[in-house]
Amino acid sequence: MGGGQQPYVGVAERRTRLALRHRLAPAARGAYPEEVADALVALHGTDPATVYLAVGARLAERAKTVAETERALYTDRALVRMHGMRHTVFVFPTELTAVVHASTGLAVAARERASLVKDMAKAGAPDAAWLKEVEESTLGALARRGEATAAELAQDEPRLREQFAYAAGKSYAGVHTVSSRLLRVLGVEGKVVRGRPLGSWTSTQARWALAPEHPELDVAEAQTALLRRWLTACGPATESDLKWWTGWRVTEVRRALAAIGAQEVRLDEGTGYVVDGDTEPVTVPVEPWAALLPALDPTAMGWQLRDWFLAPDLRPALFDRSGNVGPTVWWDGRVVGGWAQRPDGEIAWRVLDGAGVGREAQSAIEAEAARLREWVGTTRVTPRFRTPLERELAR
Structure with a gap:
């Protein structure tokens, strides 16, 4: 990965x-x-609306967003909503299912199943053999139904309704149903995925479906494939960016970088990496552009080190306390503010102090806000993770 003078890739x-x-x-x-x-x-799928808003911001014909995204997800199954990096739900191209499962899901899945078995044992609930019976019965019911909610599956497998106490004596103690924990485990194990939502495209209640069949890949090979794919789309990136985005150990990141023959480049924040042969500047001219991207948009959440597109003094207004980004306003490659939808449907936005944009930017942002309002229409979208500026603008 080293050798010779590293090419410089500027902001x-x-x-x-x-x-x-x-x-x-x-x-x-x-x-x-x-x-x-x-x-x-990958498209962030924790908040279902993010998937549609992120796609819509990038389609030439925005009016097609909902129908075409639903087609891709639920008719053609070209996209799939499943657990991925950092134990987070994403929407991936279906051909990446095996890669994501092997590269990021297996380790998490083992911990999740062990945790469920341990919690049930502490509560005096049935043992792992009982749980395995329920699992097999649940998967069989899902195969027969095609898609189903947890409540519907419990009609076929009543043991899913059974409850057990969790974290007794702790401040966060509670009661879990077998269905909520088991379906989560099956999700990270790559056996089930999120299906069609109940209600509109903004609904957070989803049916479950069997995961697409996929081969079991070698973990190291899968990590190499995923890193190459991501670095092609998002490079250059630092080792910290890669470790954060994937959720892998640093040794795994370094192994995958070596496996793809990644090239080192100089960035303002230190050493970065690109795929082999991607050091030359882009020669395609790009006119100044504006965009209104949703909360948890994959571009805004794509790197751990974000100073090259997001000034540090803007972050308190645009992120929640857990590090989730809210709706952002972009001008020519950098975040300059945020936006929100008000109860009457208006798209309110604000360029934050110090962003330094002129009339061209203001006009372009206004046009994007109008384009977004026309597309969203009567639908009301409230981010699942709300941020200070979004809350203020949404009033």
Whole structure:
């Protein structure tokens, strides 16, 4: 990965790559959700609305967003919503299912199952053999139904309704149902995925479906494949960025970097990495662009070190206490403010002090806000993780 003078990749070059590779510049927008997901590798799926808003911001014909995204997710199954990096729910291209499961899911799955068995044992609940019976019965019921809610599955397998105490004597003590914990375990094990929601595209209540069949891959090979895919879309990135995004140990990151023959480059924050042959500047001209991206957008959440597109003094207003980014306003490759939807449907936005944008930016942002309002229409979207500026603007 080393050897010789490292090429320098400056902020302007990184912003140009972001505009084109993340389909944010108008000329780079995609025609279908599959193109957007492929370009970004993963769409954050913890908040279901984020998936649609992130796709819509990057489609040439925004009006198609909901219908086309639902088609890709639930009809063609070209995209799948499942657990991935950092124990978080994402939407991935279906062909990445095996890669994500092997590279990031196996270790988490083992811990989740062990934790469930341990918690049930502490509560005096049935043992692991009983749990295995319930699991097999539940998967059989899901296969027959195609898609189902936890309540529907409990009609076929009543043992899913059984409850057990959790963390007795602790401040966070409570009661869990077998269904809530078991379906979560099956999700991280790659056996089930989120299905069609109950209600509209903003609904947080989803049905479950069997996961697409996929081969079991070698962990190291899967990590190499995922890192190559992500670095192609998001490079350059630092070792810290890669460790944070994947959730892997640093030794795993370094092994995968070596396996793909990643090239070192100089960044303002230190050493970064790109895939082999990706050190030359982008020559495609990019006109200044504006975008209104949703909370948890994969671009805003793509790197741990964000100074090259987000000034540190803007962060208190735009992030919650857990590090989740809220809705952001972008101008020409950097975050300049935030936005929210008010109860009457208006898209309110604000450029934060010190962002330093002119009339061209103001006009472009206003046009994007109007485009967003026209598309969203009567739907009301409230981020699952709310941030100070979003709460203020939403009043």
